[in-house]
Amino acid sequence: MPQKRLSVVVTRRLPEAVETRLSELFDVTLREDDTPMTRAQLAEAMAEADVLVPTITDQIDAGLIGQAGERLKLIANYGAGIDHIDVETARRRGILVSNTPGVMTDDTADMVMALMLGVTRRIQEGLLVMQAGEWQGWAPTAFLGTRLGGKRLGILGMGRIGQAVAKRAQAFGMQIHYHNRRRLRPEIEDSLEATWWESLDQMVARMDVISVNCPHTPSTFHLLNARRLRLLKPSAVIVNTSRGEVIDESALTRMLKAGEIAGAGLDVYQHGIKGNPDLVNMPNVVMLPHMGSATIEGRIEMGEKVLLNVKTFADGHRPPDQVLPAML
Numbered sequence: 001m002p003q004k005r006l007s008v009v010v011t012r013r014l015p016e017a018v019e020t021r022l023s024e025l026f027d028v029t030l031r032e033d034d035t036p037m038t039r040a041q042l043a044e045a046m047a048e049a050d051v052l053v054p055t056i057t058d059q060i061d062a063g064l065i066g067q068a069g070e071r072l073k074l075i076a077n078y079g080a081g082i083d084h085i086d087v088e089t090a091r092r093r094g095i096l097v098s099n100t101p102g103v104m105t106d107d108t109a110d111m112v113m114a115l116m117l118g119v120t121r122r123i124q125e126g127l128l129v130m131q132a133g134e135w136q137g138w139a140p141t142a143f144l145g146t147r148l149g150g151k152r153l154g155i156l157g158m159g160r161i162g163q164a165v166a167k168r169a170q171a172f173g174m175q176i177h178y179h180n181r182r183r184l185r186p187e188i189e190d191s192l193e194a195t196w197w198e199s200l201d202q203m204v205a206r207m208d209v210i211s212v213n214c215p216h217t218p219s220t221f222h223l224l225n226a227r228r229l230r231l232l233k234p235s236a237v238i239v240n241t242s243r244g245e246v247i248d249e250s251a252l253t254r255m256l257k258a259g260e261i262a263g264a265g266l267d268v269y270q271h272g273i274k275g276n277p278d279l280v281n282m283p284n285v286v287m288l289p290h291m292g293s294a295t296i297e298g299r300i301e302m303g304e305k306v307l308l309n310v311k312t313f314a315d316g317h318r319p320p321d322q323v324l325p326a327m328l
């Protein structure tokens with residue numbers, strides 16, 4: 001007798017190749033328009049599906065998990081960060097959670113370098129002048145930025161993306177420093193020529209550039225708070241591709257305005273752009289709309305990871321990218 005196909009609800013439009021493959025394997029409900037589901041639509045999906053495939057724009061909190069149907073057994077997130085899912089409540093309800101780590105590492109690390117260069121080499125200011133047709137020709141003292149080579153880069157969160165940033169920054173001639181929950185194994189530290197700082201305070205006070213690459217968890221919320229931001233050198237630049245919540249955005253905005261921090265390259269925000277309108281037009285701030293992992297290749301590979309997680313679960317095993325509360 002043919003096995004009953006799992007019912008899978010996907011909350012956002014995914015690349016066509018991924019949607020097609022999911023439809024071949026499972027009884028899939030796809031989203032027709034590319035907007036996030038409302039809370040009521042999410043609740044309905046979670047009441048009826050065996051598997052939910054959400055993404056970062058869905059808040060899968062304790063309330064929604066509490067209302068989930070008995071059938072829901074897997075939340076297979078399309079994305080690496082899982083701070084929008086209450087993993088502990090899901091565990092208590094016997095619902096597994098998986099994510100898609102690794103396949104967006106290089107793309108996100110590339111974007112960290114783009115943001116770093118964008119701020120230190122004043123790329124946005126140059127672009128705006130060209131687009132406005134205001135360029136007066138080359139001048140020896142125009143658009144002077146600062147060189148990355150020889151500068152100290154402090155990586156906060158030396159996991160997959162942090163290490164990929166370190167490799168790139170090494171090639172730019174930067175000195176690599178890091179603060180991480182756990183120190184890296186000596187052979188990895190050696191290959192990255194990286195210096196470990198047990199004290200985050202001491203590290204931030206000495207860096208020229210900080211790259212934020214830890215996840216957003218209860219222990220990293222506002223890890224870069226006003227007090228720590230004040231430890232930075234006034235010439236320092238911060239790049240954040242992790243989650244907005246790791247930095248106190250209001251304090252950062254105040255300090256950038258006051259010239260107490262030289263610049264910032266941001267891909268992620270706690271309050272979106274509406275929460276910090278002052279950031280938008282600052283010449284020393286490069287803002288991107290959360291596009292660190294936005295490559296065609298990466299988004300398809302994320303889909304392949306989701307497929308593997310759901311398929312492995314359907315075959316009666318734990319998904320390879322299962323997220324456990326203890327990992328957070």
Ligand SMILES: NC(=O)C1=CN([C@@H]2O[C@H](COP(=O)(O)OP(=O)(O)OC[C@H]3O[C@@H](n4cnc5c(N)ncnc54)[C@H](O)[C@@H]3O)[C@@H](O)[C@H]2O)C=CC1
Nearest residue numbers: 080081108157158159160161180181214215241242292293
């Ligand atoms: N902007 C974008 O498009 C993307 C953003 N991300 C974000 O990047 C984050 C990191 O991704 P991965 O490198 O793949 O994760 P990972 O799990 O490989 O690395 C995170 C590192 O942060 C460290 N860490 C955790 N808590 C810490 C703390 N309190 N203090 C110091 N270090 C701590 C961990 O020990 C680990 O080494 C994701 O959680 C996600 O929020 C991920 C992909 C794309």
Ligand SMILES: O=CC(=O)O
Nearest residue numbers: 078079080081293
């Ligand atoms: O920010 C993106 C993610 O997958 O996490």
